[in-house]
Amino acid sequence: MAYTVMWYGVRGIIDKVTFDAEKMAKDHAITMFPTRKGDDGVVSVEVRKDNGAVVFSHAEN
Structure with missing residues (x-):
């Protein structure tokens, strides 16, 4: 599953x-968030799974 x-x-x-x-995707999201926040806004x-279900989310102000 992708x-x-x-x-x-x-x-x-x-x-x-x-x-x-799933673990690789979550780890990527967690580790890259600070960089992407600063560089890309x-x-x-x-x-998300293939069927669209959200398995992890993170947001900051």
Whole structure:
């Protein structure tokens, strides 16, 4: 099953990255959030299954 990391800015989706494992997707989202927040203006991130179900989300002001 594929997992998609979706990066959101104030105007919507900025980027999507696909991983084969849920743990890899979550780890990527957690470790990259501070960098993407500073560099790209990311305000939130989600990890979604193929069926669209959200398995992880994180947001900061």
